[in-house]
Amino acid sequence: MARDGGTRPADATLGAQVRAARATQKISLRALSRTLGISPATISQIENGRTGLSVVRLGQIADALNLTVPQILDIVVDPEAPEIPPTSVPTGPPTAPTPPANESDRSDWRTYAPLDFDPVLRAALEEFLEIGYHGATVRGIASRCGLSVSGLYHYYTSKQHMLLTILDLTMTELLQRARAARDEGRDPVERFSLLIEHLALFHTHRRELGFVGASEMRSFDTENRTKIAGMRTSQQRMVDEEVEAAVHDGRFRNDHPHEASRAVVTMCTALPNWWRPDGPLSAERVAQQYVGFALDLMQYTSP
The missing domain is CATH 1.10.260.40 (lambda repressor-like DNA-binding domains)
Structure with a gap:
C-alpha cells in the first residue's frame, strides 16, 4: 500500500x-x-x-x-x-476492516473454522496439493481462481511468493494456537499434553497445510526456507521447554528426553500423511490418543 x-x-x-x-x-x-x-x-x-x-x-x-x-x-x-479529487466525496472515519479468521483471537484453540485464504492462495494451495510446487504453473493457478496471469501478478509476484505466504500464514496460526494451548496448563506435564493435543488437532484440521509444509520446504530459496524453519523451531522449542521442566521435576523419566521430544512432534506432523476426515477416528479422538502415546514415550510418572 x-x-x-x-x-x-x-x-x-x-x-x-x-x-x-x-x-x-x-x-x-x-x-x-x-x-x-x-x-x-x-x-x-x-x-x-x-x-x-x-x-x-x-x-x-x-x-x-x-x-x-x-x-x-x-x-x-x-x-x-486526472484523479477524482478527494474533496468530491464526503469525508469521514473509514470503515474498519473485518480481521481475517486466521488473525482472530486463538483463546478457543481447539475450534477450527474453514480455511480463510484469498482466492489466489486457495487456488495455489490446490495446485500444490494436486501436482506439487515444481509442477504447478502461474497460468494454472490463475485459471483456477478466474484471473488472468497479469491480474494474478498484481497480488503475488511468483509461485515462491505464494508458497511463502501460505506457509507463513500456516506457521503464524500454528504458533498462536500453541501459545493459547500452553497457557492453559498449570504444570509442565499438563502444558506438554496440551501442546501435543494442539499439534495433533492442527495437523488433522489443517492437514492440507501440514502436507504442503512437510513436502515443499525443499522448494524454498535459502532466505525463505530459513524464515519458515525458524518458526518451526519456535514450536519445537515450546515442547522442549516443557519436557525439560518435567524431567527436572522427576515426572518424565526417559533417558533421552531431547530426542523423544522431537520424535513426539514428528509423530504429530506426520498425521496429514494418513488421517482423513471420513476415516474411523475423529480429529479429537486422534489427539487424545496421541497425548497418551506421548506421555508413554516420555515415561511419565504420576506424582
Whole structure:
C-alpha cells in the first residue's frame, strides 16, 4: 500500500480500471460504497491508486458492478488520467476492516473454522496439493481462481511468493494456537499434553497445510526456507521447554528426553500423511490418543 500520499504504478492502474468499470456500469461512487459497506472516501482512494486492493475486495467490487474480476482487469486505462479529487466525496472515519479468521483471537484453540485464504492462495494451495510446487504453473493457478496471469501478478509476484505466504500464514496460526494451548496448563506435564493435543488437532484440521509444509520446504530459496524453519523451531522449542521442566521435576523419566521430544512432534506432523476426515477416528479422538502415546514415550510418572 502506498503511504504519505504516494501511489504504486500497479495500484494506480488497478484503481483506474475500477473507476472505468464503475463508469461503464453507470453506478455512482456513493452507490458502490453503500453496496460494499465502506465509505465513499475509501472508494475514491482505491480509484485514485492511494489504497491497495486485496483479492477479496476486488472480487466484492466486481460482484457489486455485475462484472467478473477478469473483465475489470482487462480494461485498458491510462493511469495518468486526472484523479477524482478527494474533496468530491464526503469525508469521514473509514470503515474498519473485518480481521481475517486466521488473525482472530486463538483463546478457543481447539475450534477450527474453514480455511480463510484469498482466492489466489486457495487456488495455489490446490495446485500444490494436486501436482506439487515444481509442477504447478502461474497460468494454472490463475485459471483456477478466474484471473488472468497479469491480474494474478498484481497480488503475488511468483509461485515462491505464494508458497511463502501460505506457509507463513500456516506457521503464524500454528504458533498462536500453541501459545493459547500452553497457557492453559498449570504444570509442565499438563502444558506438554496440551501442546501435543494442539499439534495433533492442527495437523488433522489443517492437514492440507501440514502436507504442503512437510513436502515443499525443499522448494524454498535459502532466505525463505530459513524464515519458515525458524518458526518451526519456535514450536519445537515450546515442547522442549516443557519436557525439560518435567524431567527436572522427576515426572518424565526417559533417558533421552531431547530426542523423544522431537520424535513426539514428528509423530504429530506426520498425521496429514494418513488421517482423513471420513476415516474411523475423529480429529479429537486422534489427539487424545496421541497425548497418551506421548506421555508413554516420555515415561511419565504420576506424582
